[in-house]
Amino acid sequence: DIVMTQAPLSVSVTPGESASISCRSSKSLLHSNGITYVYWYLQKPGKSPQLLIYRMSNLASGVPDRFSGSGSETDFTLKISRVEAEDVGIYYCGQLLEKLTFGSGTKLEIK
Amino acid sequence: QVTLKESGPGILQPSQTLSLTCTFSGFSLSTYGMGVGWIRQPSGKGLEWLANIWWDDDKYYNPSLKNRLTISKDTSNNQAFLKITNVDTADTATYYCARIPGDHWGQGVMVTVSS
Numbered sequence: 001d002i003v004m005t006q007a008p009l010s011v012s013v014t015p016g017e018s019a020s021i022s023c024r025s026s027k028s029l030l031h032s033n034g035i036t037y038v039y040w041y042l043q044k045p046g047k048s049p050q051l052l053i054y055r056m057s058n059l060a061s062g063v064p065d066r067f068s069g070s071g072s073e074t075d076f077t078l079k080i081s082r083v084e085a086e087d088v089g090i091y092y093c094g095q096l097l098e099k100l101t102f103g104s105g106t107k108l109e110i111k
Numbered sequence: 112q113v114t115l116k117e118s119g120p121g122i123l124q125p126s127q128t129l130s131l132t133c134t135f136s137g138f139s140l141s142t143y144g145m146g147v148g149w150i151r152q153p154s155g156k157g158l159e160w161l162a163n164i165w166w167d168d169d170k171y172y173n174p175s176l177k178n179r180l181t182i183s184k185d186t187s188n189n190q191a192f193l194k195i196t197n198v199d200t201a202d203t204a205t206y207y208c209a210r211i212p213g214d215h216w217g218q219g220v221m222v223t224v225s226s
Contacts, residue, residue: 001174039212041158048207048216049158060214092158096212099171100148100160 002027002095006103013083014111021078021106023093028073029056037097040069040078043105044089052091053078085110113137115147115208115217122223129195129222133208137215140166140186146211147191149182151204152219159204163211164191198224 003026040053053069162182
């Protein structure tokens, strides 16, 4: 099974600053069709998760363009520019190349 | 507008079978490429994927729970189902269904296993 490893466990950010979260997969998530099947989700306190980024670098509908995703075949980054108070929560990476697995989550807090 | 809503028993006893229903609207599980997944989250912990079912009835299970899980669908009524046999306290969690790839999630249903 593909294991997704996230870092850091938590991050504390000053409003207006940037934050980056890393995710590494135990296997290449690049399919032969050219699509990299990594996804990013945010779970705000008390809420269901929501999709932020799909297929490594595509912004989901309604997500502010302060969020961006990038990476290679096994190493991925979620960047949040100009962090706002509403961005607090737990961020998860996930892979859909084979079944579905999630990273362990990164908690974002505001300083 | 896509919506999903989970329903379940709320509380059940160890060794019983947990039956969950996901009722959705705004898409069809008979449409090419569509899928629904079940994910759970114990209180204060991370997300654990359980199973997926696709438009063509392909099914995939978390190998750590595979022997206890059964996923199915009723396309006519826009529902997906998950059964977990022989539950114990470790199965206490909030259970979510989501349209794959997770662009829409239900609100979740809390399930407690307790004697």
